[in-house]
Amino acid sequence: MNEELRQFKIFQGLTDIELQNIAEIAKKEEFPAEKRIFEEKSLASNLYLLLKGKVIIMKKADSSPGQITIDTIGPGEIFGWSSITEPHNFTAAAHTIEESEFLTISSDVLRDLFKKNNHIGYRVMNEIASVISSRFRHLSQQYANQSKE
Amino acid sequence: MVSIKDLQNFNIFKNLSDDDLKLIAPITKKEQFEAGVRVIDENSVASKLFLVLEGRVSIKKKGAFGKREMIIDDAVPGEIVGWSALAKPHISTAVVIATERSVFYTIDSAALRELLEHNTDIGYKVMKEMTSIISSRFRKVIGQFVGYI
Numbered sequence: 001m002n003e004e005l006r007q008f009k010i011f012q013g014l015t016d017i018e019l020q021n022i023a024e025i026a027k028k029e030e031f032p033a034e035k036r037i038f039e040e041k042s043l044a045s046n047l048y049l050l051l052k053g054k055v056i057i058m059k060k061a062d063s064s065p066g067q068i069t070i071d072t073i074g075p076g077e078i079f080g081w082s083s084i085t086e087p088h089n090f091t092a093a094a095h096t097i098e099e100s101e102f103l104t105i106s107s108d109v110l111r112d113l114f115k116k117n118n119h120i121g122y123r124v125m126n127e128i129a130s131v132i133s134s135r136f137r138h139l140s141q142q143y144a145n146q147s148k149e
Numbered sequence: 150m151v152s153i154k155d156l157q158n159f160n161i162f163k164n165l166s167d168d169d170l171k172l173i174a175p176i177t178k179k180e181q182f183e184a185g186v187r188v189i190d191e192n193s194v195a196s197k198l199f200l201v202l203e204g205r206v207s208i209k210k211k212g213a214f215g216k217r218e219m220i221i222d223d224a225v226p227g228e229i230v231g232w233s234a235l236a237k238p239h240i241s242t243a244v245v246i247a248t249e250r251s252v253f254y255t256i257d258s259a260a261l262r263e264l265l266e267h268n269t270d271i272g273y274k275v276m277k278e279m280t281s282i283i284s285s286r287f288r289k290v291i292g293q294f295v296g297y298i
Contacts, residue, residue: 061295068295085284091291114273121273122265125280126237132283133236136290140243143294144210144219 013123053100083107189245195233204251234258
């Protein structure tokens with residue numbers, strides 16, 4: 001599993017032994033197309049790493065019955081980061097749009113590992129900050145582009 | 150003179166010991182900006198992390214095709230701006246403008262990153278809080294985005 005983990009940017013600063021620590025707590029899961037992975041506002045207990053397929057992140061609109069696409073996730077990307085940031089509930093829902101394969105990591109177990117090994121914790125949180133910041137940049141730009149003035 | 154107690158009041162440093170903060174204090178300066186002054190320019194190199202001690206700042210994003218800057222958040226004493234100082238690629242994601250005379254602690258980002266690299270126990274605690282701060286701002290922007298459409 002180490003080679004599969006290595007393709008994820010969030011683990012790029014880890015040694016082989018540290019990656020092995022992550023591999024020991026990761027599980028492989030498969031979902032068919034059009035399957036809900038998690039609901040908006042539900043308890044965020046897993047971090048998801050997409051190996052194959054495509055996932056869409058959606059949120060209910062305030063003023064219309066439909067849902068708005070917040071992001072689309074492809075192989076090599078992560079989602080469900082609310083599991084490792086407080087208050088640990090999902091801001092949006094996620095579902096597959098193609099048959100998909102993930103690695104899932106229990107956030108409780110991952111946080112325990114970070115506490116025991118600060119080097120892993122620092123490296124991974126450093127990369128996750130970059131992932132969230134990049135998605136913030138993208139989404140806030142979409143929001144600003146909605147301006148009518 | 151930078152106060153350890155003042156530093157501890159910021160969430161990003163709330164889990165650090167006095168000894169940890171004594172390493173951060175020497176790379177911290179106090180700076181003041183008058184109302185209306187642009188503190189951070191969007192897409193500029195994020196060379197400092199700003200901790201708001203007094204005053205208020207607006208975080209804005211410029212829309213496409215010359216549209217006006219939209220306010221996406223504000224920050225008050227106890228909060229930080231300029232998280233790109235610690236999140237790669239270290240390019241500011243938004244504009245920050247002092248809406249009243251504001252006083253900050255500013256921390257040189259290169260020096261802070263070096264400190265965190267060499268002390269990953271401090272690094273983990275800081276980046277853990279940083280991801281929560283970025284995540285919280287991301288949630289706010291999602292809320293604004295789905296409310297606007």
